[in-house]
Amino acid sequence: MDVFMNTYHRLPVTFTRGEGAWLWDVQGKKYLDFTAGIAVNCLGHGYPALVKAVADQAARLCHVSNYFQSDVTAAFAEKLAAVCAPVGMKNVFLANSGAEANEGACKIARKYSLKKYGPGRHRIVTLKGSFHGRTISTLSATGQEKFHQDFGPFTEGFIYVPPGDIDALDRALDANTTAGFLVEAIQGESGVIPQEPAYLEAAARFCAERDILFMFDEVQCGVGRTGTFLGCEAYGVKPDVVTLAKGLAGGIPVGAVLAGEKAASVFQIGDHGSTFGGNPVAAAAALVVLETVNNPVFLGEIARKGDKIQEAIRAWKHPRIQAVRGRGLMIAVDLDAEAWPILEAAIARADGSDGKEHFVPERFVPGLLMLSAGPKTLRFLPPYIISDEEIDGGLEILKTILG
Numbered sequence: 589m590d591v592f593m594n595t596y597h598r599l600p601v602t603f604t605r606g607e608g609a610w611l612w613d614v615q616g617k618k619y620l621d622f623t624a625g626i627a628v629n630c631l632g633h634g635y636p637a638l639v640k641a642v643a644d645q646a647a648r649l650c651h652v653s654n655y656f657q658s659d660v661t662a663a664f665a666e667k668l669a670a671v672c673a674p675v676g677m678k679n680v681f682l683a684n685s686g687a688e689a690n691e692g693a694c695k696i697a698r699k700y701s702l703k704k705y706g707p708g709r710h711r712i713v714t715l716k717g718s719f720h721g722r723t724i725s726t727l728s729a730t731g732q733e734k735f736h737q738d739f740g741p742f743t744e745g746f747i748y749v750p751p752g753d754i755d756a757l758d759r760a761l762d763a764n765t766t767a768g769f770l771v772e773a774i775q776g777e778s779g780v781i782p783q784e785p786a787y788l789e790a791a792a793r794f795c796a797e798r799d800i801l802f803m804f805d806e807v808q809c810g811v812g813r814t815g816t817f818l819g820c821e822a823y824g825v826k827p828d829v830v831t832l833a834k835g836l837a838g839g840i841p842v843g844a845v846l847a848g849e850k851a852a853s854v855f856q857i858g859d860h861g862s863t864f865g866g867n868p869v870a871a872a873a874a875l876v877v878l879e880t881v882n883n884p885v886f887l888g889e890i891a892r893k894g895d896k897i898q899e900a901i902r903a904w905k906h907p908r909i910q911a912v913r914g915r916g917l918m919i920a921v922d923l924d925a926e927a928w929p930i931l932e933a934a935i936a937r938a939d940g941s942d943g944k945e946h947f948v949p950e951r952f953v954p955g956l957l958m959l960s961a962g963p964k965t966l967r968f969l970p971p972y973i974i975s976d977e978e979i980d981g982g983l984e985i986l987k988t989i990l991g
């Protein structure tokens with residue numbers, strides 16, 4: 589592991605394969621996955637239609653660059669715009685990650701404002717506790733002090749306001765200086781914190797009145813995660829710009845910036861680009877995700893399973909659990925102590941390897957993969973295809989570990 593730069597606190601488990609909501613490590617031990625690779629493998633591991641689409645596309649055509657057109661990339665972009673049309677989205681820029689998508693959104697806000705109002709109106713307002721990525725500019729956009737060390741000078745022009753404080757937002761969204769407001773409908777990394785409806789309604793009003801772009805970072809909470817295709821749909825507000833990434837191609841890297849009427853023609857030829865953006869293999873995978881997830885029955889199941897998890901945990905009235913919150917399959921559980929030892933214990937319990945590579949279900953005591961979101965908060969982002977039995981089994985494991 590010394591070959592890796594020391595950027596991640598990795599848990600001591602090495603995976604070799606996955607199927608549905610399960611992963612197997614190099615010793616053949618199995619683990620139930622409540623993480624979906626941080627909201628990425630939304631259809632689980634080895635989803636047959638996705639595997640086939642990726643394999644077929646890889647055999648047909650992997651990459652052509654954006655100097656040319658690809659049939660599958662065009663089909664993906666059309667489908668994505670159509671899926672997001674109900675919230676007013678019109679067109680799409682394709683990238684490869686969440687940070688890159690948010691960079692695109694910030695560039696759109698800056699140019700929109702510059703062309704219409706001239707220089708000096710470039711500020712982008714974000715929330716305290718937000719997370720928008722790891723590039724220099726998306727770190728600037730991220731409203732958490734701990735990220736604002738060591739890497740300065742940062743990109744100028746970002747200011748942070750406390751979530752829920754409508755007066756502070758009113759002051760920050762100054763029509764003379766501000767180009768955009770970037771917000772997660774549900775803040776993921778800082779603890780699965782949904783915005784209050786009145787707050788987003790006020791934000792929508794301020795942005796519309798002052799011609800400030802209302803931009804949703806849906807990188808984690810989008811693509812059905814919360815039971816609606818976009819997290820912002822549950823609030824009935826209409827964004828000007830939406831960014832997506834994590835779950836969009838079900839495990840293949842992709843990012844997207846969508847723009848509505850106001851911002852759809854801000855980018856002109858040469859304004860922005862990405863060598864890999866719209867990669868055909870990612871596009872083929874994303875088409876499967878869109879076709880599967882953007883379905884009222886499928887989305888309803890995400891909401892139902894999420895409610896089931898929250899209700900089950902509340903019913904325990906466990907002394908170590910302080911709160912449960914979230915929407916759909918994006919759930920946080922606040923503990924009375926550090927979350928990390930729980931994550932480790934849930935992995936360490938996996939046992940029953942008989943030394944062979946083959947999977948024999950009865951002989952395995954499964955582990956459970958969970959995430960944290962803050963020091964004392966567990967976060968669950970299971971794949972949408974997780975079954976009721978798997979949910980029950982996973983919660984049983986958690987209960988056992990909590991003691």
Ligand SMILES: *Cc1c(COP(=O)(O)O)cnc(C)c1O
Binds near residue numbers: 685686720722777834
């Ligand atoms: C993960 C995340 C990002 C960054 O995405 P990357 O693909 O890691 O660049 C940005 N915004 C939110 C809300 C995220 O959860």
